[in-house]
Amino acid sequence: MENKSIYVIYDRNVESFALKLAEGRPALAITADEAHKTMDTVLDICRWLLAQGANRDAIVWAVGGGVTTDLVGFAASIYKRGVRYANYPTTLLSQVDAGVGGKTGVNLDSYKNMIGVTKFPIYTRILPEVLATLPARELRSGAAEMLKTFIIDNKGDRYEKAVKVLSEPKIDFAALAPLIEAAAAVKRKIVEQDPYEENLRRCLNLGHTYAHAIEWYQHTHPTADPMTHGEAVAVGMVQAALLSERLGLCKAGLAEKLRKDLQACGLPTELPCPEAELEAALWKDKKAEKGIIHFVLIKKIGKVIIKDLDDLHQPAA
Numbered sequence: 001m002e003n004k005s006i007y008v009i010y011d012r013n014v015e016s017f018a019l020k021l022a023e024g025r026p027a028l029a030i031t032a033d034e035a036h037k038t039m040d041t042v043l044d045i046c047r048w049l050l051a052q053g054a055n056r057d058a059i060v061w062a063v064g065g066g067v068t069t070d071l072v073g074f075a076a077s078i079y080k081r082g083v084r085y086a087n088y089p090t091t092l093l094s095q096v097d098a099g100v101g102g103k104t105g106v107n108l109d110s111y112k113n114m115i116g117v118t119k120f121p122i123y124t125r126i127l128p129e130v131l132a133t134l135p136a137r138e139l140r141s142g143a144a145e146m147l148k149t150f151i152i153d154n155k156g157d158r159y160e161k162a163v164k165v166l167s168e169p170k171i172d173f174a175a176l177a178p179l180i181e182a183a184a185a186v187k188r189k190i191v192e193q194d195p196y197e198e199n200l201r202r203c204l205n206l207g208h209t210y211a212h213a214i215e216w217y218q219h220t221h222p223t224a225d226p227m228t229h230g231e232a233v234a235v236g237m238v239q240a241a242l243l244s245e246r247l248g249l250c251k252a253g254l255a256e257k258l259r260k261d262l263q264a265c266g267l268p269t270e271l272p273c274p275e276a277e278l279e280a281a282l283w284k285d286k287k288a289e290k291g292i293i294h295f296v297l298i299k300k301i302g303k304v305i306i307k308d309l310d311d312l313h314q315p316a317a
């Protein structure tokens with residue numbers, strides 16, 4: 001690949017990995033946290049690209065977690081009306097989720113991901129060895145999204161394999177690597193069939209209706225140790241399983257099995273507050289339209305179904 005048209009933008013927390021990867025190409029460090037996931041940072045990236053003389057033929061590499069790939073993907077999509085970008089995701093979450101799928105964007109004031117576009121990276125390269133430096137809690141957060149993907153599509157019994165690898169006290173990255181590739185491939189396949197989230201892609205929201213409500217609750221009731229996104233997704237998947245059981249969509253015991261598996265992987269499974277406190281936030285979720293939630297429910301591990309619900313407590317049909 002032509003060296004001079006590549007520009008590397010990286011999370012300063014993965015600097016040594018990023019600079020090794022960059023091999024002397026122009027590189028810009030950014031502070032990649034939610035507070036900096038803003039238009040200001042996007043404009044800083046665009047100014048830097050301009051100062052570097054980046055043209056329409058530029059390829060921008062994003063090296064970092066989901067904050068970085070979202071930010072850089074968005075900057076690349078508007079710089080000179082759009083240049084190509086490639087992702088080198090460095091968190092498990094971004095390897096199986098954020099770095100795959102083409103959603104880019106930034107926060108607006110306290111609203112997450114309010115501005116953005118769908119623009120696909122020209123490729124996403126997964127280098128599992130970078131996960132060795134990732135804090136354990138971040139790793140588990142990504143694990144929840146990986147397990148979510150295999151609850152949606154469990155070809156090759158990958159859900160069971162992932163639970164086994166992720167529940168070891170010391171994660172074997174060589175054993176995890178093919179599972180990361182498989183999870184990214186499942187997401188890619190779903191997104192290719194429904195890039196703009198009109199139907200099929202919605203199944204990727206498994207666990208997210210409750211997760212977003214938990215995140216909203218935590219935002220409005222700050223605590224010292226809020227759940228991470230992946231942790232909230234784990235709790236949300238157990239809630240989805242409980243609701244699936246209540247509606248008679250799956251065999252009894254599914255929620256208990258999920259609870260056990262997720263706990264083995266170091267993830268929480270209980271709501272951080274009484275369920276009634278989440279009710280308002282559930283209906284506020286941006287996935288709810290006209291009083292209806294497109295709720296992703298589970299028929300069995302490997303098969304989900306989307307039901308439009310206007311009442312979470314209706315009895316089994």
Ligand SMILES: NC(=O)c1ccc[n+]([C@@H]2O[C@H](COP(=O)([O-])OP(=O)(O)OC[C@H]3O[C@@H](n4cnc5c(N)ncnc54)[C@H](O)[C@@H]3O)[C@@H](O)[C@H]2O)c1
Pocket residue numbers: 011013014032033034037064065066067068070090091092093094097098099100101102103104112113130131132133134135138141
């Ligand atoms: N575009 C999408 O489809 C999509 C999907 C899911 C999430 N997201 C977005 O992704 C973001 C969350 O992504 P994330 O969980 O990857 O978080 P992140 O990018 O904030 O990374 C988490 C933390 O780990 C650090 N880090 C990253 N890689 C590291 C490594 N290898 N070693 C040590 N530290 C490392 C980061 O500096 C940060 O402090 C959110 O902003 C969310 O909105 C986007």
Ligand SMILES: [Zn+2]
Pocket residue numbers: 097145208229233
């Ligand atoms: Zn998620």
